[in-house]
Amino acid sequence: MKIYEELKARGLIAQVTDEEVIRDLVNEGKATFYIGFDPTADSLHVGHFMALCLMKRLQMAGNKPIALIGGGTAMIGDPSGRTDMRQMMTPETIQHNCDCFKEQMSRFIDFSEGKALMVNNADWLMDLNYVDVLREVGAHFSVNRMLTAECYKQRMEKGLSFLEFNYMIMQSYDFYALYQKYGCNLQFGGDDQWSNMLGGTELIRRKLGKDASAMTITLLLNSEGKKMGKTQSGAVWLDPKKTSPFEFYQYWRNVADADVLKCIRMLTFLPLEEIDKMDAWEGSQLNQAKEILAFELTKLVHGEEEATKAQESARALFSAGNAANMPTAELDSADFTDGKIDILTVLVKSGLVPSKSEARRAVQQGGVAMDGEKVEDIKAEYAAEVFAGEGRVLRRGKKNFRKVMMK
Numbered sequence: 001m002k003i004y005e006e007l008k009a010r011g012l013i014a015q016v017t018d019e020e021v022i023r024d025l026v027n028e029g030k031a032t033f034y035i036g037f038d039p040t041a042d043s044l045h046v047g048h049f050m051a052l053c054l055m056k057r058l059q060m061a062g063n064k065p066i067a068l069i070g071g072g073t074a075m076i077g078d079p080s081g082r083t084d085m086r087q088m089m090t091p092e093t094i095q096h097n098c099d100c101f102k103e104q105m106s107r108f109i110d111f112s113e114g115k116a117l118m119v120n121n122a123d124w125l126m127d128l129n130y131v132d133v134l135r136e137v138g139a140h141f142s143v144n145r146m147l148t149a150e151c152y153k154q155r156m157e158k159g160l161s162f163l164e165f166n167y168m169i170m171q172s173y174d175f176y177a178l179y180q181k182y183g184c185n186l187q188f189g190g191d192d193q194w195s196n197m198l199g200g201t202e203l204i205r206r207k208l209g210k211d212a213s214a215m216t217i218t219l220l221l222n223s224e225g226k227k228m229g230k231t232q233s234g235a236v237w238l239d240p241k242k243t244s245p246f247e248f249y250q251y252w253r254n255v256a257d258a259d260v261l262k263c264i265r266m267l268t269f270l271p272l273e274e275i276d277k278m279d280a281w282e283g284s285q286l287n288q289a290k291e292i293l294a295f296e297l298t299k300l301v302h303g304e305e306e307a308t309k310a311q312e313s314a315r316a317l318f319s320a321g322n323a324a325n326m327p328t329a330e331l332d333s334a335d336f337t338d339g340k341i342d343i344l345t346v347l348v349k350s351g352l353v354p355s356k357s358e359a360r361r362a363v364q365q366g367g368v369a370m371d372g373e374k375v376e377d378i379k380a381e382y383a384a385e386v387f388a389g390e391g392r393v394l395r396r397g398k399k400n401f402r403k404v405m406m407k
Contacts, residue, residue, distance in 0.1 A: 001272070002027040003061035009272055010265045012054065014191040014216040017201060022213050025186060029062025033186035034178055036121075036171065037105075038070035039097030040089070043239035044104050046229030046251075050220050052108040053267055053300070054188060055116075059109060065116045066184055067105050069098045072125030073170050076163055094122075104238050107301065117182060124177045125170060137173055140206045141199065149195035168196045175200030179212055191216040220266065223258035238301050244327040245302040249310035252294035254399050260289045268296040326393070326403045336384055343368065343380040350394050350402040362396050369395040 004023040007013050016022050025031040035051045037044070044052070055065040074094050089097075102118060109116050146152060146168060152160055175197070178184035187197050197214035204212045220228045229236050236251050237243040243251075255263060265275050270292075278289055291311065298307035313326055329350040335341055347359035347368065360378050362368050368375045370382075370392055384406060386392060391405025 003057065003063075006272065007054075007057070011262065012050070012217055012266055014218045015194055016215045017198070017213045021211075022186065022215055025213065026058060026061065026063055031058065031063040031186045032066065032182060032184045033058065033063060033188055034066035034068050034175070034184050035188045036068040036070055036073070036174065037101055038074045039094055039101055040074060041235075041237075042097045042100045043237045043242050044101060045238060046236040047220070047227065049229070049238070049297075049301075050217055050267060051188065051190070052105065053269075054217055056108045057269075059116060064114075065109055066178060066182060067101075067109060067116065067118045068174060068178065069101055069118065069120045070174075071095065071098050071120040071122030073121055073167065073174070075122075075125075076167050076170060100239070119178075119182075121170075121174050121177070125173070128173075133169070133173075136207075137169060137176075137203065140203055141169060141172075146195075146199075150192065152195075168199050171196040172199035172203045175212065176203045176207060179204050179208070179210070185212050187212070187214045189214075189216055191219050218266070220263075223256055228255075228259070228263075240302060240306075245298055245306040246310045246313055247327050248301060249294045249298045249307065249314060250399060250401075252297050253290050253314060255290060255293065257286045260286055260293055264289060264293050264296075268293065269300075270296065326401055328391070328403045328405060329394075330405060330407045331384075331387055332407045333384070340381040340383055343370075343375050343382070344378060346382065346394065346404060347396065350404050352394065352396040352400055352402055367397050 001009065004026050007026075022031075026033075035055060037048060037051075055067070059065050071094050074089060074097075075091075098120060105111075105118065111118060146165070147156070149168065152165070152168075171193075175184070175187050187200060189197055194214075194216050197216065201212045201214050204210055222228050235243075236248060238248075240248075252263070261275070261278055261281075264270065264278065265272070268275075278285075281289055294314075295307050295311050298310050302310075331341065331346075331349060335345065335349060343363060344356045344359040347353045347362065348356055353359045353362060359368075363375055363378045366374060366376070387404055387406045389405075391403050394402045394404050
């Protein structure tokens with residue numbers, strides 16, 4: 001099976017400009033393609049994960065990836081999927097985030113000589129002359145057509161700033177610049193980027209009289225139609241300092257039964273024949289599938305050693321309560337009043353709940369345990385020495401754990 005057919009079989013392809021052209025490009029290793037990543041944080045997250053895996057698959061098939069870091073577009077902010085305007089970032093913050101992205105992407109993509117490129121659109125966007133852009137680029141965009149784009153339509157009621165309105169033009173210009181500079185003939189992106197991507201192909205056609213292609217990747221949604229990669233405490237990050245390998249493993253270990261095989265097919269590099277056999281799995285076999293998913297993805301992001309440690313720790317946790325590789329939360333003396341701390345504060349400090357009201361509900365519903373013993377009193381208090389040494393294992397629900405200890 002060639003790479004395009006494999007992408008289809010894995011359910012990764014959403015929309016394409018010309019299927020025959022794109023199939024030939026990627027199957028013959030003739031695609032120089034790009035995916036853009038706006039550095040809005042200092043780490044990539046699960047939302048970027050599918051794009052990184054796609055770049056890896058296509059590079060393995062002989063195609064050349066360009067990882068475009070949006071140092072310029074991040075100055076504006078993508079309105080797609082948002083109900084309000086993004087917080088404006090300083091150039092220094094954007095540069096720091098770009099540096100963090102480069103390091104993380106290198107785990108997925110081979111950036112050695114001639115194999116792939118990493119470029120920053122600030123290199124061309126920041127030097128553009130406003131009047132030149134209006135004359136040379138803006139003349140090729142219809143405002144009426146832009147307003148029909150999904151990324152703009154959902155913002156019109158609350159108010160779309162002129163700043164954000166320019167995002168489509170900037171992203172389209174990226175494709176135009178990459179086509180000229182590096183012969184980039186194909187753009188990939190999330191399905192919510194389709195309008196912006198078509199803007200780029202159209203700009204290349206109008207300005208250069210050339211054809212370029214675009215393909216969107218299926219958004220990673222759970223069985224309820226919600227984007228995956230979010231927990232109660234926030235995004236699932238690829239940076240181990242923000243989301244530990246154990247937490248990352250646990251996120252995938254805890255996916256719903258209805259989502260596990262889809263995730264294995266879309267995100268892992270296991271052979272399709274092997275995955276197809278899992279389609280008949282049910283009951284306890286789905287727990288085995290979740291372990292496979294969690295291990296494979298943790299190995300991709302954090303390496304095999306960390307994946308093995310996370311898996312062993314998770315298994316031990318359910319059987320014997322071993323907390324060796326569990327994520328840790330630290331308390332200091334300022335967290336205690338008269339030498340004691342209440343269970344609601346411990347839950348919030350541990351990161352297992354976002355607020356005391358959520359902590360109260362968890363205790364009242366019988367979902368909290370300390371070292372395996374259910375906590376039934378919302379006013380339960382603990383002395384500092386309880387958390388000394390190896391600390392205590394705090395559990396919320398069936399699958400969320402923290403080792404809580406003193407600094």
